[in-house]
Amino acid sequence: MESQAAPPPARVLLLEPFYGGSHKQLLDLLSAHLDSCVAFTAPAKKWHWKARTSALDFSQRVTPNPTYRVLFCSSVLNLCELAALRPDLARLKKVVYFHENQLVYPVRKEQDRDFQYGYNQIVSCLVADAVVFNSAFNMDSFLSSVPSFLNKIPDRCPPDDVVRVIRPKCRVLHFPLRLGDVGRLLPKYSVTPAAHADDATGAAATQPDAKPLHIVWPHRWEHDKDPELFFSTMLKLKEEGLDFLVSVLGEAFTDVPEVFARCRPLLDSHVLHWGYLESRELYLSVLCQADVVLSTAQHEFFGVAVLEAVHCGCYPLCPKALVYPEIFPAEYLYATPQQLLKRLRSFCGQPSRVRTHAVKVDTSRFSWDVLKGDFQSLLSP
Template sequence: MHFLFIEPYYGGSHRVFADSVVRHSQHQWTLMTGKPVHWKWRMRSSALDFAKQADRGASEESPWDALVCSSMLDLPTWRGLTKRVELSCLPTAVYFHENQWMYPDSPDARSDHHYGYTNLLTAIAADGCLFNSRFHLDGFLDAAKSFVRRMPDSVAIHDFDSLKEKSQVIAPGFDPWTIKRQQANQAGTTLRIGWVARWEYDKRPDRFVEFLRLLDRAGVEFNLVLLGKRGNHDAPALTQIRQHFGNRILFDDFVESVDEYRSWLEQVDFVVSTADHEFFGIAVCEAIWAGAVPVLPNRLSYLDWADDEFRYETLGEAVSIVQRLADWQQREQAAQRARQRIATLQTPNIVTMFDKSMEVMAGKPNKP
């Protein structure tokens, strides 16, 4: 089969997933991509851009069997702008890496529900909706229902039962690699704490600072590996970490090279998340694969693939996880348990599931 994949925001997890599908799928793919900048403009302009591209790229003799797009595409608008009927009638799956209703608002942010409603209309227009976690699927449906209930009319025309029925969870997964991790960080050596998230508000790096202070007060010796994407200006939390724990930082930068990034992951003993928001968590999975023990909030998408022993309710409990596994032998055993838990999330397995879902969709009749 031959599928069309439209990814308006070809960067980060969006790019990783699209590339993984093209690389591991047994089917043929045409990949159309946009720049990973100015996400609001991508959502507004990409329908017109990719309608024109698809019109030019469609083959009269061999049209695509189905379409996949990410939730950054305004699907109803794209369908309306295509000039070729066979394109507007393609069976379509939307992959939701995120939606614009569930991000926690930063203190100075103003809510704009237009983008969330665009996500909802795209989901309604699609033949199938794929979400990267159960947390995301359930949260999106709850947020959509909450928004629609507040509207002045046309509430009943939103068929959430049908939307739920055509939705499923397929994780984006992670690319495994051969681990070159050095000998375990044994007794008497300093523990290495890793941060792999974006240094942005929804990941709550301020809470990570508080975790480090609690760890320090508890007398735990630690060093830091600070990865994760940074903005144009350093996050206040990162500045505080440099001021208070500068002598403990082994590495502090965003790494472009995949090999270098993985080499730093392989030096981490504990990967810590303090996020208020996580739709899946590719970076944490990669750290676990590299041998780190996860220390994660007892919520969000982590419930899908991290066992209770690695989840905390309070930062004090997070510190306790580190203390409990300070012994290198117990830590190595725990790391193996965490690694086994995510083994099924390797991208070859995920893409096999994705292929099957697309095959079923392509076989469905889809009339204009």
């Protein structure tokens, strides 16, 4: 019997305290496609406790391994605490990835902001060898906020000195999307953009205008995604007697804003899908059948859900703020709720305007195929 070759030694240690959503997507991609990785995770529950205590958790669970050369973690983990608790891990090349940053994460009242979460991220950057952000907006908002954030400390250290230490370590590496071929899921329309431009109201537009406009909102069911604006806009469309359908997707966690339960029966005749779809195939199918993907976010550092929907053929409507101007041309951005309502009102009256439109965003540049080499280089010793 031939002896099987021993597996290669684990050289990259992946740590994720909040293994859900985009955090899970990234860790799964790294684990599946990069050699010599080993991952330790914790469930995506009780984020605040994970931010406070995951360093102790991982210090006890991660077994010592002399072959480790690189440690990769998200900014939920207090890397500084872990390095102190585990000197063997402190000696590795330490990479921290920012899906978000707590210095500008929206809170309802500034006095409600818990200083500890942002402070954890700052000291993690100080001990890290590489600090990676999923967008320039994320990086710039973090670095520019460090001085004012640290100025809250009585008898503080000079905050500019902290920024000078962190800034040279920072870079942007976009979140890698899993962009498969969704052509089989897309609806077939006979109208071309050129035909639509020549005669938007003629026979050529009849088929794309036959069904109601389908609006998808694929975000987490939390206040920072501003579901209040989304639902108030949908109810105004309904009050005007416009024909449309909505799919309200995304994950729901412990504290779901009451606006979801209150508005579900009010929009009942317009609801096509409601709630998180466990099946990725079904999720992509819904995105492919939708016409417009809408963001009402008050906080967005990258926007995985919107880009996935655009890849599936949706026309994006996003705030003219946060990360969105970095990714989307101005024609897909709105500055006020009134502008948003006006755009949707127009699309409801003529769905062919979005169904025959080729979105001017190359989603492939955010794909794993394109970004894989950058992540391989980042995680090399």
